[in-house]
Amino acid sequence: MSKQVKFKRTEANGDLPLPSYATPGAAAMDLRACLPDGAVTVEPASLVMLSIGFCVELPQGTEMQIRARSGMALKRHLMIPNAPGTIDSDYRGEVKVGLYNYGTEPVTLNHGDRIAQAVVADVLQVDCREVSDLSDTERGAGGFGSTGVS
Ligand SMILES: O=c1ccn([C@H]2C[C@H](O)[C@@H](COP(=O)(O)OP(=O)(O)OP(=O)(O)O)O2)c(=O)[nH]1
Ligand SMILES: [Mg+2]
Numbered sequence: 001m002s003k004q005v006k007f008k009r010t011e012a013n014g015d016l017p018l019p020s021y022a023t024p025g026a027a028a029m030d031l032r033a034c035l036p037d038g039a040v041t042v043e044p045a046s047l048v049m050l051s052i053g054f055c056v057e058l059p060q061g062t063e064m065q066i067r068a069r070s071g072m073a074l075k076r077h078l079m080i081p082n083a084p085g086t087i088d089s090d091y092r093g094e095v096k097v098g099l100y101n102y103g104t105e106p107v108t109l110n111h112g113d114r115i116a117q118a119v120v121a122d123v124l125q126v127d128c129r130e131v132s133d134l135s136d137t138e139r140g141a142g143g144f145g146s147t148g149v150s
Contacts, residue, residue: 003062004059005056005057005059005064005120006056006057007054007055007056008055008056008057009053010051010094012034012036012051013034013053013054014036015112016032016053016054016111016112017032019032019052019054019118027119028118028119029117029118029120030114030116030117031097031115031116031117032052032053032113032115033050033097033109033111033112033113033115034051034053034111035050035109035111035112036111038110038111039109039110039111040108041106041107041108042078042099042101042107042109043101043106044101044102044103044104044105045101045102047100047101048098048099049096049097049098050097050099050109050115051095051096052094052096052115052116053094054094054095055092055093055095056087056095057092058088058089058091058120059089060089061122061123062089062120062122063086063087063089063121064086064087064095064120064121065084065085065086065118065120065121066084066085066086066095066097066116066118067084067085067116067117067118067119068080068116069117072099072115076107077102077104077105078099078101078102078103078107079099079100079102080097080098080099080100080116081098081100082098084119089123095118097115097116099115099116
């Protein structure tokens with residue numbers, strides 16, 4: 001059985017449907033903008049924080065990742081600066097999406113527009129232990145392109 005995520009509607013959200021998966025195989029559920037005043041315009045080089053109209057309760061051991069929808073990011077020039085946004089399993093506040101307009105034109109968003117998508121994923125919370133030596137590997141300390149380009 002799939003895990004359950006609880007959504008609590010905010011006072012400002014009278015009508016938005018629950019986030020949902022657009023297709024049976026979708027990895028992420030779409031999140032809509034809750035804009036009680038109807039619309040918001042994001043000016044170039046400006047950031048808006050939009051509510052999705054719900055608070056969430058995630059199962060312990062999971063997180064929600066707030067990711068850009070490709071069309072929003074690549075065609076409408078609205079990116080999520082803190083991508084992926086992290087929703088902790090113990091967070092009970094309103095889920096918000098930050099959108100930054102990196103284009104040159106203002107972008108208007110309307111109430112109910114699908115502004116982002118959310119993946120719920122398992123997470124490991126580990127014990128952090130300090131040591132004086134780490135195990136040897138073929139890579140060692142090589143990184144940042146050390147294995148070549150092509
Ligand atoms: O895009 C986001 C990112 C975060 N949050 C909420 C849920 C998350 O559980 C909480 C804290 O987020 P994060 O850990 O990324 O922020 P922080 O700067 O580390 O703040 P804190 O000290 O509260 O953890 O803020 C959102 O609503 N949207
Ligand atoms: Mg944090």
